[in-house]
Amino acid sequence: MEVTKEEITHLASLSNFSLGAEEITKLKADLENILRYISKLDELDVKGVEPTYQVFEMENVWRPDEIIAQDADREALLNLAKDSEDHQIKVPKVL
Amino acid sequence: MKIADKKTTAVSLVEASLKRIEETKDYNIFTFIDKDQALKKAQAIDDKIKKGENPGKLAGVPYALKANFLSKNRPADASAKILTEFISPVDSTTAEKLDKEGAICVGCVNLDAFAHGSSTENSYYGPTKNAKDKTRVAGGSSGGSAVAVALDCVEFATGSDTGGSIRQPASFNGVFGIKPTYGAISRYGVVAMASSLDVIGFFAKSAADLDLLMSVTAGKDEKDQTTLPDFYGSNDTELKKKSVGFIKEFMASEALDPEIKSALETKLAKLKDKGYKIVELSMPTLEYALAAYYIIQPAEVASNLSRYDGIRYGFRTENLKADDKTPLDLLFENTRSEGFMPENKRRIMIGNFVLSSGFYDAYFLKAAKARTLIIDEFNKAFADVDAILTPVSPNPAFKLGEKISDPVAMYLEDVMSVPVNLAGLPAVAFPVGENKAGLPLGLQIIGPRRSDKNLLKLTEELA
Numbered sequence: 048m049e050v051t052k053e054e055i056t057h058l059a060s061l062s063n064f065s066l067g068a069e070e071i072t073k074l075k076a077d078l079e080n081i082l083r084y085i086s087k088l089d090e091l092d093v094k095g096v097e098p099t100y101q102v103f104e105m106e107n108v109w110r111p112d113e114i115i116a117q118d119a120d121r122e123a124l125l126n127l128a129k130d131s132e133d134h135q136i137k138v139p140k141v142l
Numbered sequence: 143m144k145i146a147d148k149k150t151t152a153v154s155l156v157e158a159s160l161k162r163i164e165e166t167k168d169y170n171i172f173t174f175i176d177k178d179q180a181l182k183k184a185q186a187i188d189d190k191i192k193k194g195e196n197p198g199k200l201a202g203v204p205y206a207l208k209a210n211f212l213s214k215n216r217p218a219d220a221s222a223k224i225l226t227e228f229i230s231p232v233d234s235t236t237a238e239k240l241d242k243e244g245a246i247c248v249g250c251v252n253l254d255a256f257a258h259g260s261s262t263e264n265s266y267y268g269p270t271k272n273a274k275d276k277t278r279v280a281g282g283s284s285g286g287s288a289v290a291v292a293l294d295c296v297e298f299a300t301g302s303d304t305g306g307s308i309r310q311p312a313s314f315n316g317v318f319g320i321k322p323t324y325g326a327i328s329r330y331g332v333v334a335m336a337s338s339l340d341v342i343g344f345f346a347k348s349a350a351d352l353d354l355l356m357s358v359t360a361g362k363d364e365k366d367q368t369t370l371p372d373f374y375g376s377n378d379t380e381l382k383k384k385s386v387g388f389i390k391e392f393m394a395s396e397a398l399d400p401e402i403k404s405a406l407e408t409k410l411a412k413l414k415d416k417g418y419k420i421v422e423l424s425m426p427t428l429e430y431a432l433a434a435y436y437i438i439q440p441a442e443v444a445s446n447l448s449r450y451d452g453i454r455y456g457f458r459t460e461n462l463k464a465d466d467k468t469p470l471d472l473l474f475e476n477t478r479s480e481g482f483m484p485e486n487k488r489r490i491m492i493g494n495f496v497l498s499s500g501f502y503d504a505y506f507l508k509a510a511k512a513r514t515l516i517i518d519e520f521n522k523a524f525a526d527v528d529a530i531l532t533p534v535s536p537n538p539a540f541k542l543g544e545k546i547s548d549p550v551a552m553y554l555e556d557v558m559s560v561p562v563n564l565a566g567l568p569a570v571a572f573p574v575g576e577n578k579a580g581l582p583l584g585l586q587i588i589g590p591r592r593s594d595k596n597l598l599k600l601t602e603e604l605a
Contacts, residue, residue, distance in 0.1 A: 064487065077549050081488070084432075085509075091515070
């Protein structure tokens, strides 16, 4: 399966990163190889088979809507951010 | 794995561990060494013992955390640039439980960034080297954990296994590793990779040690709604049939190393001598497991890694200048461009590809249906056998650099380990000696869900 350079750039933008020219060439070849391999699934007959999305045997785990104590406080969490002001995380200009 | 016999002290155990870490520095195992804290805790344990207080089931035992486990005031960067500078404000449930039983964390160990890889070569800190041959890979993604145990830096190490990340490095370095039943151990505080596949497990030097670690860490956790109700040690699935299977298609695989094949045949003969019935299983759908895995796993990776944006924690780009984009957009884009390793980018892009509208049915949905067929095939097998003995990987440890530029060749490393994750089953990897070149060989024993403890018992018989 061929993947165009435009498709690679589009996928990168969906993934929220940008790629250099060299990266695009390498990823194009890699993705084509990987897609060729996973297309092996075409050989498999799955007609009438239900999909499995998870293998956890429990369903609808309920618990009271109460806060379970976490040991990190507000200050500790704010300190992790590169920039904060007045107890809020600061980001660069949005517009 | 106990110091309760009073022949030694926690401080001397930790000192020996730190010395060994220093001696093995050129293997590139540890990404962080917590010397002062470890010695302080060891002293506290020794004081407790002196006073006659209960120091816990793992008192004084030095261990290493795979660096994708969060533990308070230690870095937890998953060997990924985008998480550098992240010092955890919380403990993962596993680290908390181990500490409570007196185990002493001496540091954090290397992995493929975000656990994406089968060799530890995708780490931001460079590869960890194989315990038996420095020109070869440690395996991965938990390469640091396996080598730390193999070279006696620690008594045990934590790991995570999404497609073989505990079992393959265990077999490459000649140690024991358990990939428990999906949901057996809390994942709270562990960096998520692919949520329907990820499990927490351990590396140690014996099945008995793994059993002790499971008994301390398994169980329901209010902080992780995907933990199963407590079953380990009390409500396990019994292995009553006295019958063990092997997979015909794996044995016939051209990729399978002849020495691994013969080691497996030797173990089957041993089981037969012990009165087990040996059953040849045909499991033709497993041939498609790797393809299904490399659709489902990247899809979940793409979702889980979308949270890394440079805003709340970790690395943030300095590069915010461009005419056509807002500074905030550039912050996201450049943080991610600079912060992810090439393999992280490949997986995110594959994931977004198989989930995109035109391709969802052809790839993701089809893989989810293949997953059902694989689970059915295991269920059918477990109607006849208690457990299945297979290789962990088709070959022993390969050379550093040998597969790094060919992602599909690297993915094929996982061909015999991923079916277990797709079905949520427990499996134990154990060493079976070395090949002629002196490289460790490993096998895995796979059982039905919740048969973890009995698999470890069977491993003891086999090892």
